[in-house]
Amino acid sequence: MIDLAKLEEAMGELDEETMVEILNQVMAEGGADAQAAMDACQRGMDQVGTYFEQAEYYVSDLIYAGELMTQAVDILKDALITGEGGETKTQMILCMVAGDLHDIGKNIVRAMLEASGFDVIDLGIDTPVEAIVNKVKETGVKIVALSGVLTLAIDSMKATVDALKEAGLRDQVKVIIGGAPVNENYCKIVGADAWATNAQITVRYCKEWSEA
């Protein structure tokens, strides 16, 4: 019998040993509880987010939490693929914009988004504008998250939004920009729908948009 409450708590408290032990037990028992275990891990990640908002956890803890979630998916993946699965995930694009290679923040955001049930298409670092526009065309996603650390990222974010407009795609996507240089004024300059300087806020906006 899998103790899902204990698993959720282990994730929230970043107790790797307990988390791995329970997930291995899920797989040893045939994997029938894999989706339930994944859901418990996601609830644990919500607790991580709460601890972050309370300043109990900080960035290094979010990085570690992301690592634990990746590990959880790795352990459960065979059972998740063959099992019943959960509800349909909202697909979205996330990337570092052209000229920017600093992806630690992006990776935290990705982990938190995935933990919140998003199917994140991560285009990586230094992403050309055309690659983003083409991926929006190809997938029809409704959310694009653009990340940047350097000040030059603002120009690339603006170029991306302009290119989405030119391609006639702007009205079908919500664009959020994130990272150290962004603020409300830059959000206006770029022409984005929202801005964020941490993963929690990004997840909140994306959830709002996906549920709308």
Next chain:
Amino acid sequence: MHRSPYGIVKNGQKHKKLRGVHDQNFAFMVMAPIEKFHKYYRGIRETSMDLRRNKAALKEACDAIHETQMMPAMRGRLQMDSSAYLADSFTGLLAHATLSTKQWEEFYWPYLEEYIDMLEENNMSMLLYCEDQVMRFAEYFQKYKKGTLTMIIELDDMAELRKKLPNVCLCGGMTSELLSNGTPEQCVDRVKYLADTLGDGWILSQDKMVSFPNDCRRENLLAVSEYVQNFRW
């Protein structure tokens, strides 16, 4: 050039002889040991893992770096003539931006505090380059006398930080956002606001390193420079 425990660094005195100017505003660098793990040995991601998975080993390594590298270097540096510099020493804060308060108290502050205490006891100063924000750790720096610390500020609200740190010289306040997207008038107004708000114990500087062509408009920089050139209290 000479070799220091932190690698090869330029010697400001020799540069002064060679070029007539200083291109450094500090005489020597110090670094909380965990910064070495962030910047050189492990990187931000791996150090974040180590803080959870290998905490005791990381602490042991920080202690060893502190005792065998930093402290001997500090003791040696205390004897040097650094009167030609803006500050005697320099440290760059980056790792703090990822640490929780608990981690800061265990892995960062004890070391940095010891270095600053030593400097203050010897009437020496430190220039701190504070990436990201330093506000949540402001209280740790409140005990030092004026003239000991100068902080280069990136993302903090300068006025709020001034309230918390009246004892620290703050450097910054001119946003690259304004330099790149504002008008000359807006940029000059920002300087006036900063001077009125921060007054004595403030050095005008941009908030981020102006590294890219679009980070600053020529006319904005000229307007600010002209205003500063003619500025009188």
